[in-house]
Amino acid sequence: MQEAVVQKMKHFCAYQERSHHEVRMKLLELKVYGLELERMIAELVEENYLNEERFAKALVRGKFYGKQWGRHKIKQALFQHQISEYCCKIGFREIDSMDYEHTIKRSISRKAEELKQIANPFLLRQKITNFLLQKGYESDLIQQHLHEYLQTSR
Numbered sequence: 001m002q003e004a005v006v007q008k009m010k011h012f013c014a015y016q017e018r019s020h021h022e023v024r025m026k027l028l029e030l031k032v033y034g035l036e037l038e039r040m041i042a043e044l045v046e047e048n049y050l051n052e053e054r055f056a057k058a059l060v061r062g063k064f065y066g067k068q069w070g071r072h073k074i075k076q077a078l079f080q081h082q083i084s085e086y087c088c089k090i091g092f093r094e095i096d097s098m099d100y101e102h103t104i105k106r107s108i109s110r111k112a113e114e115l116k117q118i119a120n121p122f123l124l125r126q127k128i129t130n131f132l133l134q135k136g137y138e139s140d141l142i143q144q145h146l147h148e149y150l151q152t153s154r
Contacts, residue, residue, distance in 0.1 A: 013049035019081035056091030073136025
């Protein structure tokens with residue numbers, strides 16, 4: 001029985017990057033507890049099926065380049081997976097600062113185009129700001145790039 005569970009977990013981890021937290025929850029679902037659970041996690045780590053740094057890098061890349069999330073929202077996702085602060089820092093190295101700036105600018109222009117029927121500049125600024133805050137971008141960067149965009153689009 002236990003060897004079948006180990007094989008199932010190896011397949012689970014090989015299919016896509018997993019966090020230790022996800023694997024722990026899956027093992028608990030499969031009714032594996034205590035020392036046996038810890039032994040299986042240790043085996044998965046030892047055989048490199050499970051790697052927290054690799055998971056953090058993959059999550060950061062996927063959420064930023066795939067969904068255009070900002071650092072705050074990505075940080076929350078890492079926190080939900082109980083990733084260590086050290087691995088979070090390593091993961092965030094995956095985001096190129098020029099790509100980050102370019103993504104904010106592109107998001108502002110797309111949202112402004114989407115909201116072009118709004119004539120009130122204060123309402124437009126508020127809606128774009130709220131949209132980018134929900135995406136997890138930093139307030140100061142939003143205001144800086146939004147100001148630049150509104151100056152050049154007049």
